[in-house]
Amino acid sequence: MNGIFWEKVKIKKRIDFSDKIIGFWLTTEKIAKNSKIGQFVHIKIGDNYGFFLRRPFSIADREGDKIFFIFRVVGQGTFWLSKLKKDDELDILGPLGKPIEIPEEKDILILGGGLGIAPLYFLTKIFSNNKKELYVILGAKKKEELILKERFEKLNLKKLIFYTEDGSYGEKGKVSDGLTNILKEKEFKIVYSAGPIEMLRKIKFLLKEEIKIYGFLEERMGCGVGLCAACAIPKKDGTYLHLCEEGPCLMLNEILL
Protein backbone atom coordinates (compact mmCIF):
# COMPACT_ATOMS: atom_id res chain seq x y z
CA MET A 1 0.00 0.00 0.00
CA ASN A 2 1.79 3.11 -1.26
CA GLY A 3 5.02 1.28 -0.40
CA ILE A 4 4.22 1.75 3.29
CA PHE A 5 4.19 -1.31 5.49
CA TRP A 6 2.83 -2.04 8.95
CA GLU A 7 4.95 -4.64 10.70
CA LYS A 8 5.49 -6.21 14.08
CA VAL A 9 9.26 -6.46 14.27
CA LYS A 10 11.80 -7.81 16.71
CA ILE A 11 14.70 -5.98 18.26
CA LYS A 12 17.71 -7.86 16.94
CA LYS A 13 20.32 -5.87 18.83
CA ARG A 14 20.40 -3.08 21.39
CA ILE A 15 23.32 -0.68 21.57
CA ASP A 16 23.75 1.67 24.53
CA PHE A 17 25.83 4.64 23.40
CA SER A 18 25.34 6.34 26.76
CA ASP A 19 22.79 6.13 29.57
CA LYS A 20 20.44 8.34 27.54
CA ILE A 21 21.31 7.42 23.95
CA ILE A 22 20.23 4.01 22.71
CA GLY A 23 20.11 2.31 19.32
CA PHE A 24 18.01 -0.62 18.10
CA TRP A 25 18.62 -2.88 15.12
CA LEU A 26 15.24 -4.22 13.97
CA THR A 27 14.63 -7.24 11.78
CA THR A 28 11.89 -6.37 9.31
CA GLU A 29 10.10 -8.23 6.60
CA LYS A 30 9.70 -5.51 3.98
CA ILE A 31 10.52 -2.17 5.56
CA ALA A 32 14.33 -2.45 5.41
CA LYS A 33 14.36 -3.62 1.80
CA ASN A 34 12.21 -0.67 0.79
CA SER A 35 13.99 1.97 2.87
CA LYS A 36 15.89 4.76 1.21
CA ILE A 37 18.11 7.47 2.64
CA GLY A 38 16.23 10.32 4.28
CA GLN A 39 13.34 8.13 5.38
CA PHE A 40 11.99 7.30 8.82
CA VAL A 41 9.92 4.76 10.70
CA HIS A 42 6.91 5.54 12.88
CA ILE A 43 6.97 3.53 16.08
CA LYS A 44 4.06 2.71 18.33
CA ILE A 45 4.79 3.39 21.97
CA GLY A 46 3.37 1.26 24.76
CA ASP A 47 1.22 -1.83 24.61
CA ASN A 48 -2.06 0.03 24.56
CA TYR A 49 -3.29 3.45 23.59
CA GLY A 50 -2.00 5.30 26.64
CA PHE A 51 0.32 6.87 24.11
CA PHE A 52 -1.95 7.72 21.25
CA LEU A 53 0.52 8.79 18.61
CA ARG A 54 3.56 7.02 17.22
CA ARG A 55 7.05 8.49 17.42
CA PRO A 56 9.10 9.12 14.28
CA PHE A 57 12.75 8.01 14.10
CA SER A 58 15.09 8.50 11.17
CA ILE A 59 16.67 5.41 9.70
CA ALA A 60 20.35 5.55 10.69
CA ASP A 61 21.44 2.51 8.70
CA ARG A 62 20.21 -0.50 6.80
CA GLU A 63 21.75 -3.90 6.27
CA GLY A 64 19.77 -6.55 4.40
CA ASP A 65 16.48 -7.00 6.23
CA LYS A 66 17.56 -4.88 9.19
CA ILE A 67 17.21 -1.22 9.97
CA PHE A 68 18.87 0.76 12.68
CA PHE A 69 17.58 3.77 14.59
CA ILE A 70 18.94 5.76 17.50
CA PHE A 71 17.08 7.80 20.07
CA ARG A 72 17.73 9.95 23.10
CA VAL A 73 15.52 9.49 26.15
CA VAL A 74 13.71 12.83 26.37
CA GLY A 75 10.10 12.08 27.31
CA GLN A 76 7.75 9.32 28.37
CA GLY A 77 7.63 7.74 24.91
CA THR A 78 11.38 7.37 24.57
CA PHE A 79 11.57 6.32 28.24
CA TRP A 80 9.22 3.43 27.39
CA LEU A 81 11.43 2.54 24.43
CA SER A 82 14.54 2.62 26.60
CA LYS A 83 13.19 -0.25 28.71
CA LEU A 84 13.06 -2.64 25.75
CA LYS A 85 15.68 -5.30 25.14
CA LYS A 86 16.79 -7.79 22.51
CA ASP A 87 13.94 -9.92 21.10
CA ASP A 88 11.22 -7.52 22.32
CA GLU A 89 8.64 -6.62 19.70
CA LEU A 90 7.87 -3.23 18.18
CA ASP A 91 4.91 -2.14 16.07
CA ILE A 92 6.21 0.04 13.24
CA LEU A 93 5.08 1.79 10.06
CA GLY A 94 7.55 2.49 7.32
CA PRO A 95 9.45 3.43 5.37
CA LEU A 96 8.00 6.94 5.53
CA GLY A 97 9.06 10.33 4.25
CA LYS A 98 10.59 11.48 1.01
CA PRO A 99 13.73 9.66 -0.07
CA ILE A 100 16.78 11.81 -0.76
CA GLU A 101 18.01 11.72 -4.35
CA ILE A 102 21.73 11.33 -4.97
CA PRO A 103 22.81 14.87 -5.92
CA GLU A 104 24.74 15.70 -9.08
CA GLU A 105 27.45 17.60 -7.22
CA LYS A 106 30.62 15.67 -6.57
CA ASP A 107 31.86 17.60 -3.53
CA ILE A 108 29.42 17.41 -0.65
CA LEU A 109 29.64 18.84 2.84
CA ILE A 110 27.92 16.90 5.60
CA LEU A 111 27.33 18.46 9.02
CA GLY A 112 25.94 16.47 11.93
CA GLY A 113 25.40 17.45 15.54
CA GLY A 114 24.30 15.23 18.42
CA LEU A 115 21.53 12.81 17.45
CA GLY A 116 21.55 14.41 14.00
CA ILE A 117 24.53 12.20 13.23
CA ALA A 118 22.16 9.22 13.02
CA PRO A 119 20.29 9.92 9.74
CA LEU A 120 23.49 11.29 8.22
CA TYR A 121 25.28 7.97 8.60
CA PHE A 122 22.92 6.17 6.21
CA LEU A 123 23.15 9.11 3.81
CA THR A 124 26.95 9.32 3.97
CA LYS A 125 27.28 5.57 3.43
CA ILE A 126 25.14 5.64 0.29
CA PHE A 127 26.78 8.82 -1.04
CA SER A 128 30.24 7.32 -0.50
CA ASN A 129 29.21 4.29 -2.55
CA ASN A 130 28.30 6.70 -5.33
CA LYS A 131 31.82 8.05 -5.70
CA LYS A 132 31.19 11.39 -4.04
CA GLU A 133 33.92 13.46 -2.42
CA LEU A 134 32.57 13.78 1.08
CA TYR A 135 33.66 16.28 3.70
CA VAL A 136 32.08 15.31 7.01
CA ILE A 137 32.04 17.31 10.24
CA LEU A 138 30.43 15.71 13.26
CA GLY A 139 30.01 17.13 16.73
CA ALA A 140 28.54 16.35 20.12
CA LYS A 141 28.68 17.60 23.69
CA LYS A 142 31.18 14.93 24.72
CA LYS A 143 33.00 11.88 23.36
CA GLU A 144 30.42 9.29 24.42
CA GLU A 145 27.70 11.18 22.56
CA LEU A 146 29.70 11.16 19.34
CA ILE A 147 27.60 8.29 18.03
CA LEU A 148 28.67 6.07 15.11
CA LYS A 149 32.20 7.49 15.20
CA GLU A 150 33.84 4.17 14.31
CA ARG A 151 31.35 3.48 11.54
CA PHE A 152 32.05 6.84 9.92
CA GLU A 153 35.78 6.17 10.19
CA LYS A 154 35.38 3.04 8.07
CA LEU A 155 33.72 4.92 5.20
CA ASN A 156 35.66 6.28 2.24
CA LEU A 157 35.57 10.00 3.02
CA LYS A 158 37.66 12.89 1.76
CA LYS A 159 37.67 14.45 5.20
CA LEU A 160 36.22 13.47 8.58
CA ILE A 161 36.49 15.96 11.44
CA PHE A 162 35.12 15.50 14.94
CA TYR A 163 34.20 18.18 17.43
CA THR A 164 33.24 17.92 21.08
CA GLU A 165 32.08 20.83 23.17
CA ASP A 166 34.19 19.71 26.14
CA GLY A 167 37.18 18.77 24.00
CA SER A 168 37.07 15.10 25.08
CA TYR A 169 37.49 13.96 21.46
CA GLY A 170 38.66 15.66 18.27
CA GLU A 171 38.64 19.43 18.10
CA LYS A 172 37.14 21.43 20.92
CA GLY A 173 34.10 23.36 19.80
CA LYS A 174 30.94 23.03 17.76
CA VAL A 175 30.08 21.84 14.29
CA SER A 176 29.55 25.46 13.27
CA ASP A 177 33.21 26.17 14.20
CA GLY A 178 34.20 23.34 11.90
CA LEU A 179 32.06 24.84 9.17
CA THR A 180 33.73 28.25 9.54
CA ASN A 181 37.14 26.61 9.29
CA ILE A 182 36.46 24.42 6.27
CA LEU A 183 34.91 27.32 4.36
CA LYS A 184 38.29 29.05 4.56
CA GLU A 185 39.86 26.32 2.42
CA LYS A 186 37.03 25.10 0.23
CA GLU A 187 33.75 26.13 -1.34
CA PHE A 188 30.70 23.88 -1.56
CA LYS A 189 27.56 24.05 -3.65
CA ILE A 190 25.58 21.58 -1.55
CA VAL A 191 25.37 20.81 2.17
CA TYR A 192 23.46 18.17 4.13
CA SER A 193 22.88 18.76 7.83
CA ALA A 194 21.10 17.38 10.84
CA GLY A 195 21.19 18.41 14.47
CA PRO A 196 19.64 20.80 16.97
CA ILE A 197 17.62 23.65 15.46
CA GLU A 198 20.13 26.24 16.75
CA MET A 199 22.87 24.43 14.83
CA LEU A 200 20.83 24.42 11.62
CA ARG A 201 20.11 28.14 12.03
CA LYS A 202 23.81 28.84 12.50
CA ILE A 203 24.69 26.79 9.42
CA LYS A 204 22.13 28.64 7.34
CA PHE A 205 23.51 31.94 8.62
CA LEU A 206 27.12 31.03 7.82
CA LEU A 207 26.51 29.72 4.30
CA LYS A 208 25.88 31.88 1.23
CA GLU A 209 22.32 31.93 -0.06
CA GLU A 210 23.13 30.27 -3.37
CA ILE A 211 24.38 27.12 -1.62
CA LYS A 212 21.80 24.36 -1.45
CA ILE A 213 21.36 23.52 2.23
CA TYR A 214 19.42 20.43 3.17
CA GLY A 215 18.54 19.71 6.77
CA PHE A 216 16.67 17.08 8.74
CA LEU A 217 13.93 18.76 10.77
CA GLU A 218 11.64 17.73 13.61
CA GLU A 219 8.05 18.68 14.36
CA ARG A 220 5.16 17.20 16.34
CA MET A 221 3.82 14.55 14.02
CA GLY A 222 0.40 12.95 13.76
CA CYS A 223 -0.11 10.13 11.28
CA GLY A 224 3.35 10.28 9.67
CA VAL A 225 1.88 9.15 6.35
CA GLY A 226 0.50 12.37 4.87
CA LEU A 227 -3.12 12.11 5.97
CA CYS A 228 -3.59 14.61 8.79
CA ALA A 229 -1.41 17.66 7.99
CA ALA A 230 -0.24 18.03 11.60
CA CYS A 231 3.52 18.30 10.99
CA ALA A 232 3.58 21.75 9.44
CA ILE A 233 6.87 23.49 8.65
CA PRO A 234 6.55 27.17 7.70
CA LYS A 235 7.86 28.18 4.29
CA LYS A 236 9.15 31.61 3.36
CA ASP A 237 6.07 32.22 1.19
CA GLY A 238 3.70 31.93 4.16
CA THR A 239 2.45 28.43 3.37
CA TYR A 240 3.46 25.17 5.07
CA LEU A 241 5.21 21.97 4.11
CA HIS A 242 4.30 18.67 5.73
CA LEU A 243 7.38 17.14 7.26
CA CYS A 244 6.20 13.53 7.01
CA GLU A 245 5.60 13.75 3.27
CA GLU A 246 8.06 16.30 1.96
CA GLY A 247 10.71 15.72 4.61
CA PRO A 248 12.09 14.99 7.07
CA CYS A 249 15.07 16.27 5.05
CA LEU A 250 14.06 19.63 3.58
CA MET A 251 15.79 22.31 1.61
CA LEU A 252 16.42 24.87 4.33
CA ASN A 253 16.72 27.70 1.81
CA GLU A 254 12.94 27.56 1.27
CA ILE A 255 11.76 27.44 4.86
CA LEU A 256 11.63 29.65 7.93
CA LEU A 257 13.88 28.24 10.61
Added chain:
Amino acid sequence: MNLAQRIKDITFPNPILLASGTYGFGQKFKEIINLTGGVITKTITFNPIVGNPPPRIYEFEGGIINSIGLENPGAIYFKNKILPTLKNLDTNLIVSVGGTSLEEIVNVIKIVEEEIISAYELNLSCPNIKEGGISLGQDPKLVENICQEVKKITKKSIIAKIPTFFCNPLVIAQSAERGGADFITITNTIPGLVIDIERQKPFLGGISGGISGSFLKYYALYLIAKIRNIVKIPIIGCGGVRSYQDVLEYLFCGAVLVEIGSLNLSNPFMVIKIIEDIKKWGKEKEIKSIKEIIRKIKIEL
Protein backbone atom coordinates in the same frame (compact mmCIF):
# COMPACT_ATOMS: atom_id res chain seq x y z
CA MET B 1 -22.93 -11.13 8.92
CA ASN B 2 -23.95 -8.95 6.02
CA LEU B 3 -22.61 -5.49 6.75
CA ALA B 4 -24.15 -3.73 3.75
CA GLN B 5 -26.96 -1.21 4.00
CA ARG B 6 -28.76 0.96 1.51
CA ILE B 7 -29.64 4.28 3.09
CA LYS B 8 -31.08 7.26 1.18
CA ASP B 9 -30.01 5.88 -2.21
CA ILE B 10 -26.47 5.24 -1.06
CA THR B 11 -25.12 1.72 -0.72
CA PHE B 12 -22.72 1.34 2.16
CA PRO B 13 -20.78 -1.95 1.91
CA ASN B 14 -20.15 -1.70 5.65
CA PRO B 15 -20.91 0.83 8.38
CA ILE B 16 -17.37 2.23 8.70
CA LEU B 17 -16.54 5.68 7.36
CA LEU B 18 -13.15 7.39 7.54
CA ALA B 19 -13.70 10.68 9.37
CA SER B 20 -12.87 14.03 7.84
CA GLY B 21 -9.35 15.28 8.43
CA THR B 22 -7.89 11.90 9.22
CA TYR B 23 -7.56 10.35 5.77
CA GLY B 24 -6.45 13.24 3.58
CA PHE B 25 -8.56 13.80 0.47
CA GLY B 26 -8.85 10.11 -0.35
CA GLN B 27 -5.87 9.90 -2.71
CA LYS B 28 -3.67 7.77 -0.48
CA PHE B 29 -4.17 4.22 0.83
CA LYS B 30 -6.93 3.65 -1.73
CA GLU B 31 -6.73 -0.10 -1.17
CA ILE B 32 -7.74 0.49 2.44
CA ILE B 33 -10.36 3.13 1.63
CA ASN B 34 -12.00 0.70 -0.81
CA LEU B 35 -12.60 -1.75 2.02
CA THR B 36 -14.56 0.81 4.06
CA GLY B 37 -18.06 2.18 3.70
CA GLY B 38 -16.59 5.46 2.50
CA VAL B 39 -14.05 8.18 2.97
CA ILE B 40 -14.85 11.72 4.07
CA THR B 41 -12.35 14.21 2.72
CA LYS B 42 -10.61 16.91 4.68
CA THR B 43 -12.91 19.92 4.78
CA ILE B 44 -12.91 21.95 1.56
CA THR B 45 -13.48 25.70 1.74
CA PHE B 46 -13.95 28.23 -1.06
CA ASN B 47 -10.48 29.76 -0.85
CA PRO B 48 -7.33 27.82 -0.01
CA ILE B 49 -6.39 27.89 3.69
CA VAL B 50 -2.73 27.53 4.69
CA GLY B 51 -3.60 26.29 8.17
CA ASN B 52 -2.30 27.09 11.62
CA PRO B 53 1.31 27.53 12.67
CA PRO B 54 2.89 24.53 14.40
CA PRO B 55 2.68 22.78 16.73
CA ARG B 56 -0.62 21.51 15.44
CA ILE B 57 -1.05 18.41 17.54
CA TYR B 58 -0.81 17.45 21.19
CA GLU B 59 -1.13 13.99 22.67
CA PHE B 60 -2.68 13.08 26.00
CA GLU B 61 -3.50 9.74 27.51
CA GLY B 62 -6.06 8.19 25.19
CA GLY B 63 -6.43 11.01 22.74
CA ILE B 64 -5.18 14.04 20.90
CA ILE B 65 -5.87 17.73 20.52
CA ASN B 66 -5.46 18.98 16.98
CA SER B 67 -5.24 22.45 15.61
CA ILE B 68 -4.68 21.97 11.88
CA GLY B 69 -6.73 25.05 11.06
CA LEU B 70 -8.72 23.59 8.13
CA GLU B 71 -5.68 23.54 5.86
CA ASN B 72 -6.94 22.79 2.35
CA PRO B 73 -6.20 23.85 -1.24
CA GLY B 74 -9.65 25.40 -1.86
CA ALA B 75 -12.64 24.26 -3.91
CA ILE B 76 -11.30 24.96 -7.40
CA TYR B 77 -8.04 23.11 -6.85
CA PHE B 78 -9.90 20.23 -5.26
CA LYS B 79 -12.27 20.02 -8.23
CA ASN B 80 -9.60 20.28 -10.92
CA LYS B 81 -6.62 18.49 -9.40
CA ILE B 82 -7.83 16.14 -6.69
CA LEU B 83 -11.29 14.92 -7.72
CA PRO B 84 -10.03 13.48 -11.05
CA THR B 85 -7.61 11.27 -9.08
CA LEU B 86 -10.51 9.83 -7.07
CA LYS B 87 -12.51 8.50 -10.02
CA ASN B 88 -11.29 4.95 -9.45
CA LEU B 89 -12.40 4.84 -5.80
CA ASP B 90 -14.51 1.77 -5.25
CA THR B 91 -16.52 3.05 -2.30
CA ASN B 92 -18.42 6.16 -1.27
CA LEU B 93 -16.65 9.47 -1.60
CA ILE B 94 -18.08 11.99 0.82
CA VAL B 95 -16.82 15.54 0.54
CA SER B 96 -16.60 17.57 3.72
CA VAL B 97 -17.59 21.15 3.06
CA GLY B 98 -16.85 24.08 5.32
CA GLY B 99 -17.08 27.80 5.34
CA THR B 100 -17.67 30.89 7.36
CA SER B 101 -21.06 31.67 5.78
CA LEU B 102 -24.05 30.00 4.16
CA GLU B 103 -22.98 31.48 0.82
CA GLU B 104 -19.50 30.00 1.06
CA ILE B 105 -20.84 26.51 1.74
CA VAL B 106 -23.26 26.77 -1.19
CA ASN B 107 -20.52 28.06 -3.48
CA VAL B 108 -18.12 25.27 -2.55
CA ILE B 109 -20.74 22.65 -3.41
CA LYS B 110 -21.56 24.40 -6.70
CA ILE B 111 -17.89 24.20 -7.64
CA VAL B 112 -17.07 20.65 -6.59
CA GLU B 113 -20.36 18.97 -7.60
CA GLU B 114 -19.47 15.83 -9.53
CA GLU B 115 -21.02 12.46 -10.24
CA ILE B 116 -18.49 10.45 -8.25
CA ILE B 117 -19.43 12.19 -4.99
CA SER B 118 -21.91 10.18 -2.91
CA ALA B 119 -22.73 12.83 -0.34
CA TYR B 120 -21.60 16.05 1.30
CA GLU B 121 -20.82 16.29 4.97
CA LEU B 122 -21.35 19.87 6.13
CA ASN B 123 -18.71 20.78 8.65
CA LEU B 124 -20.89 22.99 10.82
CA SER B 125 -18.90 22.38 13.93
CA CYS B 126 -15.19 22.71 13.37
CA PRO B 127 -13.98 24.73 16.36
CA ASN B 128 -10.69 25.59 14.73
CA ILE B 129 -11.77 28.59 12.70
CA LYS B 130 -10.64 31.77 14.33
CA GLU B 131 -12.82 34.04 12.28
CA GLY B 132 -16.09 34.81 13.99
CA GLY B 133 -15.24 32.86 17.09
CA ILE B 134 -18.27 30.60 17.20
CA SER B 135 -19.15 28.24 14.37
CA LEU B 136 -22.11 28.45 11.98
CA GLY B 137 -23.63 25.35 13.45
CA GLN B 138 -24.30 26.90 16.83
CA ASP B 139 -27.16 28.97 15.41
CA PRO B 140 -30.28 26.75 14.96
CA LYS B 141 -31.91 28.99 12.36
CA LEU B 142 -28.73 29.21 10.31
CA VAL B 143 -28.30 25.43 10.39
CA GLU B 144 -31.82 25.05 9.02
CA ASN B 145 -31.15 27.64 6.30
CA ILE B 146 -27.85 26.10 5.29
CA CYS B 147 -29.40 22.63 4.92
CA GLN B 148 -32.33 24.10 2.95
CA GLU B 149 -30.12 26.06 0.56
CA VAL B 150 -27.76 23.15 0.00
CA LYS B 151 -30.66 20.82 -0.77
CA LYS B 152 -31.79 23.28 -3.44
CA ILE B 153 -28.55 23.03 -5.38
CA THR B 154 -27.70 19.33 -5.14
CA LYS B 155 -29.57 16.06 -5.39
CA LYS B 156 -26.94 14.31 -3.34
CA SER B 157 -27.46 13.41 0.28
CA ILE B 158 -26.25 15.88 2.84
CA ILE B 159 -24.85 15.02 6.22
CA ALA B 160 -24.94 17.71 8.88
CA LYS B 161 -21.97 17.31 11.21
CA ILE B 162 -23.31 19.38 14.04
CA PRO B 163 -21.50 21.07 16.91
CA THR B 164 -22.31 19.64 20.29
CA PHE B 165 -20.90 22.36 22.53
CA PHE B 166 -21.86 25.96 23.39
CA CYS B 167 -25.29 25.23 21.94
CA ASN B 168 -28.10 22.76 22.49
CA PRO B 169 -27.19 19.83 20.25
CA LEU B 170 -30.74 18.51 20.47
CA VAL B 171 -32.13 21.73 19.05
CA ILE B 172 -29.42 21.87 16.37
CA ALA B 173 -30.17 18.28 15.33
CA GLN B 174 -33.85 19.14 14.90
CA SER B 175 -32.92 22.24 12.89
CA ALA B 176 -30.81 20.16 10.54
CA GLU B 177 -33.68 17.74 10.02
CA ARG B 178 -36.15 20.56 9.39
CA GLY B 179 -33.75 22.02 6.85
CA GLY B 180 -33.74 18.73 4.97
CA ALA B 181 -30.48 17.12 6.06
CA ASP B 182 -30.41 13.42 5.17
CA PHE B 183 -28.07 12.40 8.00
CA ILE B 184 -26.53 13.96 11.07
CA THR B 185 -23.08 13.18 12.42
CA ILE B 186 -22.61 13.20 16.16
CA THR B 187 -20.06 14.41 17.22
CA ASN B 188 -17.17 16.55 16.03
CA THR B 189 -14.21 17.24 18.30
CA ILE B 190 -14.80 19.49 21.28
CA PRO B 191 -12.71 22.60 21.90
CA GLY B 192 -9.67 22.46 24.13
CA LEU B 193 -6.62 24.37 25.23
CA VAL B 194 -3.12 23.23 26.24
CA ILE B 195 -0.82 25.44 28.30
CA ASP B 196 2.94 25.18 27.90
CA ILE B 197 4.22 26.01 31.38
CA GLU B 198 7.87 26.23 30.27
CA ARG B 199 7.25 28.80 27.55
CA GLN B 200 4.33 30.24 29.52
CA LYS B 201 1.97 30.41 26.59
CA PRO B 202 -0.60 28.22 24.82
CA PHE B 203 1.11 25.11 23.43
CA LEU B 204 -0.69 24.91 20.08
CA GLY B 205 0.26 27.35 17.32
CA GLY B 206 -3.42 27.89 16.60
CA ILE B 207 -4.01 28.55 20.34
CA SER B 208 -7.02 26.25 20.79
CA GLY B 209 -7.67 22.85 19.26
CA GLY B 210 -10.23 20.09 18.94
CA ILE B 211 -10.10 17.28 21.48
CA SER B 212 -10.73 13.76 20.27
CA GLY B 213 -10.08 10.25 21.43
CA SER B 214 -11.56 7.64 23.70
CA PHE B 215 -13.51 9.82 26.09
CA LEU B 216 -15.48 11.38 23.25
CA LYS B 217 -17.28 8.10 22.59
CA TYR B 218 -19.19 8.27 25.84
CA TYR B 219 -20.42 11.78 25.15
CA ALA B 220 -21.39 10.88 21.59
CA LEU B 221 -23.29 7.76 22.71
CA TYR B 222 -25.22 9.79 25.24
CA LEU B 223 -26.16 12.38 22.64
CA ILE B 224 -27.16 9.74 20.09
CA ALA B 225 -29.41 8.05 22.64
CA LYS B 226 -31.08 11.41 23.27
CA ILE B 227 -31.27 12.60 19.68
CA ARG B 228 -32.56 9.34 18.22
CA ASN B 229 -35.82 9.99 19.99
CA ILE B 230 -36.36 13.45 18.57
CA VAL B 231 -35.27 13.15 14.92
CA LYS B 232 -36.16 10.60 12.24
CA ILE B 233 -33.13 11.02 10.00
CA PRO B 234 -30.32 8.49 10.36
CA ILE B 235 -27.48 9.26 12.74
CA ILE B 236 -23.78 8.72 12.05
CA GLY B 237 -21.73 8.14 15.21
CA CYS B 238 -18.27 9.65 15.51
CA GLY B 239 -15.83 9.85 18.38
CA GLY B 240 -13.31 7.66 20.13
CA VAL B 241 -13.57 4.43 18.13
CA ARG B 242 -10.57 2.17 18.69
CA SER B 243 -12.03 -1.27 18.29
CA TYR B 244 -14.92 -3.25 16.82
CA GLN B 245 -16.57 -3.20 20.24
CA ASP B 246 -16.74 0.58 20.07
CA VAL B 247 -18.40 0.39 16.65
CA LEU B 248 -20.93 -2.10 17.99
CA GLU B 249 -21.73 0.22 20.90
CA TYR B 250 -22.59 2.96 18.43
CA LEU B 251 -24.74 0.65 16.33
CA PHE B 252 -26.64 -0.76 19.31
CA CYS B 253 -27.15 2.79 20.51
CA GLY B 254 -28.78 3.86 17.28
CA ALA B 255 -26.13 5.02 14.82
CA VAL B 256 -26.46 3.51 11.33
CA LEU B 257 -22.89 4.33 10.35
CA VAL B 258 -19.77 4.98 12.40
CA GLU B 259 -16.85 7.25 11.58
CA ILE B 260 -13.31 6.40 12.60
CA GLY B 261 -11.08 9.42 13.08
CA SER B 262 -8.15 9.83 15.45
CA LEU B 263 -7.37 6.13 15.32
CA ASN B 264 -6.27 6.57 11.68
CA LEU B 265 -3.50 8.86 12.91
CA SER B 266 -2.26 6.12 15.16
CA ASN B 267 -2.53 3.45 12.48
CA PRO B 268 -4.06 3.90 9.02
CA PHE B 269 -4.32 0.11 8.61
CA MET B 270 -6.35 -0.52 11.77
CA VAL B 271 -9.70 0.18 10.15
CA ILE B 272 -9.38 -3.06 8.13
CA LYS B 273 -8.97 -5.08 11.31
CA ILE B 274 -12.03 -3.43 12.84
CA ILE B 275 -14.20 -4.37 9.85
CA GLU B 276 -12.92 -7.95 9.92
CA ASP B 277 -13.53 -8.14 13.68
CA ILE B 278 -17.14 -6.96 13.26
CA LYS B 279 -17.74 -9.73 10.70
CA LYS B 280 -16.16 -12.29 13.00
CA TRP B 281 -18.28 -11.13 15.92
CA GLY B 282 -21.45 -11.32 13.81
CA LYS B 283 -20.61 -14.83 12.70
CA GLU B 284 -20.05 -15.99 16.25
CA LYS B 285 -23.32 -14.46 17.38
CA GLU B 286 -25.10 -15.85 14.30
CA ILE B 287 -26.37 -12.45 13.26
CA LYS B 288 -27.33 -12.35 9.58
CA SER B 289 -27.43 -8.64 8.95
CA ILE B 290 -26.07 -5.57 10.62
CA LYS B 291 -29.57 -4.13 10.48
CA GLU B 292 -30.54 -6.55 13.24
CA ILE B 293 -28.37 -4.79 15.79
CA ILE B 294 -28.88 -1.14 14.93
CA ARG B 295 -30.80 0.59 17.70
CA LYS B 296 -31.37 -2.79 19.25
CA ILE B 297 -31.05 -1.53 22.81
CA LYS B 298 -33.82 0.23 24.64
CA ILE B 299 -32.46 3.32 26.34
CA GLU B 300 -34.59 5.59 28.45
CA LEU B 301 -32.98 8.96 28.90
